[in-house]
Amino acid sequence: MTDMISENQTAEHADLFSKFDPLIKMRSDLLSTGVTDPFGLVMERVISPTVAMCNGRETILLGTYNYMGMTFDPDVIAAGKQALDDFGSGTTGSRVLNGTYSPHKAVEQALCDFYDMKHAMVFSTGYQANLGIISTIAGKGDYIVLDIDSHASIWDGCKMGDAEVVPFKHNDIEAMEKRLRRIPEGAGKLVVLEGVYSMLGDIAPLKEMIAVAKKYGAMVLVDEAHSMGFIGPNGRGVAEEQGVLDDVDFVIGTFSKSVGTVGGFCVSNHPKFEVMRLVCRPYVFTASLPPSVVATACTSIRKLMDAGEKRAHLWENSKTLHKGLTDAGFQLGTTEPQSAIISVIMPDLERGAAMWEALLHEGLYVNLARPPATPANMTLLRCSLCAEHSAEQVQQIIGMFTRAGEAVNILG
Structure with missing residues (x-):
């Protein structure tokens, strides 16, 4: 009898995947409506930064960062x-061992x-x-004060470090100031912010927030993944735009957005920053990026230093699309364009998926973003504009959204 109970208990608790059952059901219910899997799109060929072949047809890309x-x-x-010719396909080693080549x-x-900072440290991904x-x-024993809408990589960094997390x-x-005021005197404090928040495309009031952080003796980390290269006079991000980068x-x-490849980085003027190369586990215990990747990143970053015209054109694209979608009757995540991200709020996941598919049939790819990744359990169609989108393409996109919105009864 004891053996039987033990076997039954084992059977009841053996499936480590049972925690994912609600998500499995949600996806199954969505696909049962006949909609194309919005998270399984395959690009057969990429023609340019703004066009690819998807499902056998030429498609405008509006969801690629x-x-x-x-x-x-x-x-x-x-x-x-x-x-690739000079260094081969990869390093097969960590940066602190054999994985640092001259391109790194x-x-x-x-x-x-x-x-214009003294130290830079490159990781294999922005997440890392x-x-x-x-x-x-x-x-x-330290405290991290962070925005509740922070990216998953920020939350995971907090968890891994075992600091006290105060959202x-x-x-x-x-x-934010109330949280800082309650932290014990003398405790280590880090405020983590983002320049652009990737779901709605809104920016942070960094000037005011950084002033408050410094008032309470906190160090400040700003994730500029979605603003680097584009926002600010020199493309250094929202902190530069608001005059508080120093x-x-x-x-x-990250390199996987404006830079156009893959990898992550941290820059700093802190005099002790170089010790991070010896104590940061995701840096020490990860193989370094292939030399071909860092060579492309290096060339791209240096070209972005002199990309004022591209930045200006991207702002025009953002303003045009934001106004066009607003005038068409869509509800957007921001009342005015704040970045290259424009999010269109959908009534629910089912109609959001239907709208996503209708746009794909029109020849337009966007991101379908769903809870829990989105704030306030919203379903979003997230549009990421590119400096290479022509003015004509932006007008095409507005027409595609309007026709798709009417076809699935999102408009009217």
Whole structure:
């Protein structure tokens, strides 16, 4: 009898996947309506930063984070090909062992020059940059004060570092100050903010928030993943645009958006920053990026230093699309364009998926974003504009949205 009970208990608790059953059901229910899987799209061929072949037809890309359109830049591609010839396909080692080649040092110098900062540290992904930096500098006994809408990589960095985590309401300066005021005197404090929040495309009031953080003796980390290359006079992000970059202790960014490749980084002026190369586990225990990747990133970053015309054109695209979708009757995540991200709020997941599919049939790809990744359990169609989108393409996109919205009864 005892053996039987033991076997039954084992059977009841054996499935470690049971925790995912609600998500499995939600996806199954969605696909049972006949909609194309919005999370399984395959691009058969990418023609340019703004066009790809999807399901056998030419499709405008409006959901790729390729903000500055660097993925097909001839100089960037040539740099990657040359590095493949010169250094081979990969390093097969960590940066602290055999994984640092001259292109790795070159891209870190390019980042220092781009941001006019003394130190730069490159990670294999942007996720790892947040995971590594946050978990290393804020540990047990320290406090992290962060926006409730922070990216998953920021939350995971907090969890890994075992610091006391104190969230506050999104972009609420007063709420942030209340949290800081309650932290014990003398405790280590880190405030983590984002320049652009990726779901709604809204920006943070960094000038005011950083002033409050410094008032309470906190260090400040700003994730500029969605603003680097585009926002600010030199493309250094929202902190530069608001005139407070010199007050930021750590800037986190990624190569997988405006830079057009893959990788993550942190730049800083802190005099002790270089010790991070010896104590940051996601840096020490991860194979370094292939030399071809960092060579493309280095070339792209240096070209972004002189990309004022591209930045201006991208702003025009953002303003035009925001106004066009608003005039058509769509509800957007922001009342005015604040970044290259424009999110269209859907009534629910089912109609959001139907709208996503209708747009795909029109020849337009956007991101379908769903809870719990979205704030306030919203379903969003997230549009990421590119500096390579022509004015004509933006007008096409507005027409595609209007026709799709009418077809699935989102409008009217």
